[in-house]
Amino acid sequence: MATATVAQQDSAIHEHHEQEHHEHEHHDNFITKYIFTTDHKMIAKQFLITGMFWAIIGGFLSTLFRLQLGFPDMNLEFLRPLLGGWIDEAGKLDPTFYLALVTMHGTIMVFFVLTAGLSGTFSNFLIPLQIGARDMASGFMNLLSYWFFFLSGVIMFISLFLKTGPAGGGWVVYPPLSALEQAIPGSGMGMTLWLISMTLFIASSLLGGINYVTTVINLRTKGMSFSRLPLTIWAFFLTAVIGILSFPVLFAAALLLVFDRSFGTSFYLSDIYVAGEALPNTGGSPVLYQHLFWFLGHPEVYIVLLPALGITSEVIATNSRKPIFGYKAMVVSLLGITVLSFIVWAHHMFVSGMNPFLGSIFMFLTLIIAVPSAVKVFNYLATLWRGNLIFTPGMLFSIGLVSFFISGGLTGVFLGNSAIDIQLHDTYFVVAHFHLVMGSASFFGLMAGVYHWFPKMFGRMMDAKLGYIHFWLTFVGVYMVFFPMHYIGIAGFPRRYYSWTNYEFTNMYTDLNMFVSVAAFITFAAQAIFLFNFFYSMYRGRKATLNPWSSNTLEWTTPLHPGHGNWPGEIPTVYRWPYDYSKPGAAEDFIPQTVPLSQTPESNLPHEQEQVKLELEIMKEEAELLVANGSKH
């Protein structure tokens, strides 16, 4: 209802622009347009800019601990103005703060950048535009979703500056470490703020997710059946479903942790003697927390990854000038991944002390999930095959994503096998695995999306050449950072280690660690090219054309700067799937979804001839209805 009113107002404004100038002003003041906006496009931009802010913070934290790992003997005195007491008298990074850095890097990247920054941006931006809706089902919930996220970020940001440091028990915050201030100072106020922040984040995620699902189900335009949805929308839709089902479990886990920390319960605590004192807690189980955490934690991987895969599908098809290969197989794979993502969580816990029989079950389930993932890769390859490829920066990042998805996915076959995982668990092999398959792949999806939809977001083009430089530096850089980690992982180097010199078996590869660190600094610095390109192009980039990539989907039928309500007139009707690229017989190498089949007899396939009849019948009925309505007036 609300969206319809907005649209009416918009068109009214267009018609009586002069007379109703006052109302126009009222409708679009600074606060309602840029801050507490209900326009999905502006909310998407808010998520994007906030996500970028967090990516810079998260990336910067990683350069700090890479400094420690690559150059353990370096005097870090020059960081004192920034880190203060966390640099000790000898100019060394404090080991507790090192753990805090690792923890915050993980939390920020997983939740703030790749969940909120990716899903928040592109689900918000693309769902209404690509399904043909005026806005989200509830603009107000959407507004709340962003501001809960913002508040959650503010609290996490504050926790970085606490005297006792932010949470430091790893991004998984396993109790008892995260429950006991005596065990690590970060588990005091830092952990409290972490829990508050994550609670707000979960609220934000749920508000967003419910909105996405509702919008996709209810607000599709005429003709936009589920089988004609772009794969982006399928991915966002299923991501939202996963989020809705799994985030509440994280909330439960966090709530019980709050009870254990503050109200003396023993859900996760038992038989603990710490800091010279036996605690009264008995009967709890730390493994319970791990089950609850990974019940979100594993689906979270797919929450991060699926939107990136959706974006890639769209970008690769458009720039290959070819339909995505095996649309149905892609949808079925997404569905398969969605369902399976909920029943593989305990593969993170093969050596946690849980029953080994459970380990066997989860090993079988985990390796099943590799099948739909493999199908997706083969389908991407088949889409490139005999295409006519245009290497826009978005396309480059999409190909990069597929490469990371393969490299990181294959190492998952090792880790999902519990017998092999005994040795590899919690080593750098795992770090290499998930940074490629989840971190870098999703980050590349985010980048592909930004480059591809920037013209729709800001009406201007990003500079392509700077995009190419950014891509090649980042693509090579990411591999130089994470590929060597496989070697040190196979050698058994454990994760979250401040230094390697205490053990004989890890007292090597200083050269390789140095190389990784330098590669990390260069890769991080290369992101400045993107930031410059982004903000410069926003104001000074070349004006975009309406459909710069000659794409089929609906968002390119809106004006250059779509107002609130997206289409000035009626919402377009959809007559075909979004992947009619290079159709034999057609004059152009693309046919937008809004072109009726009846208008393209030269390129229709045999089975589409049937649909033409149906289409003409419906159009006739509608015309009659329109006449009937007209005569009533």
Added chain:
Amino acid sequence: MYGFLIGVGVLLLLSVIWMVYRIQTLVSVVKGSDKKLETTSNKVNAFLFIVFLVGTGVLMTWYSIKEFDNYQLPVASEHGVITDELFWITMAVTGVVFLITHILLFVFPYKYQYKEGRKASFYPDNHKLEIIWTAVPGVVLAGLVISGWLAWSDITAPAPEKAHVVEIMGYQFAWEVRYPGKDNVLGDYDYRLINASNSHGIDFTDKNATDDFPSPKVVIPKGEPVLFKIRARDVLHSVFAPHMRLKMDAVPGMPTRFWFIPTKTTAEMRAELKDPEFEYEIACTEICGRGHFSMRKIIEVVEPAEYQKWMAEQKSFVQQNPAIAQGQKVEVKEIAGIEKSERNK
């Protein structure tokens, strides 16, 4: 002064880059090349994929071969040989897939780069192909899973009766080792009994505890089953013995276990590696706080006869400090008393 000069230099460099960038943009607008699709950039990008493929391929192959002996840790347990074999089989299978998919992924962009006047094939699906590439990974993965499952079942099966028991307890930030003594049964413990002289919290009212003895390192016999009984005193830890291919979390309140058969004594390994300093090590692999990276413990694998001799030489907790057992009985009674009175309420 240097800082100022560097600042000026950076500023100059940035402005030069900026000028070049602007000129380049303006030229492309004037020439109208921004409207073209078959551009030099497109060709360069396509070519760079091939450069990347060859470059990283060579780098990876060279480094993997050169460093093989460094990253491949020597293995010293029976099940470790099996899991290593599984690892390398998986490496071969995934390696082939890795190479084929990446060659296709980077050759296609080169081969099918944009050409004016060519049209891409309209090729939306092929059921046969899709069934094949769903079924083949399915079958291959099934093979890998089943072999992994068989190994896993053996590794996690109950330890043989005669296995030598060693208790390893993790705490911030070290491990403590306890042997069950002649009876091969560890005495009971209770975390509430822990104090300065009884760091394990051993309950000396239990008869099995009387011959338990501590050890500064883990000493185990070669070729005989060894059972690690693992527990933690404060937070989660994880026992990781890389050469034994052994890892198991230490969980407060939930004892865990891992059994294995060591295959090489420390002396044999020293000879094999030509490293007289070599030691088997235990590290912690579950984040546990400030000293997580420094929880080193040494495992010494010896010949069975030597092991028996070493066992006989060890002094039990009670022999080392007769007072702990004495004093504790009172405490235990007290605790029992408290529990009783609580129950009566």
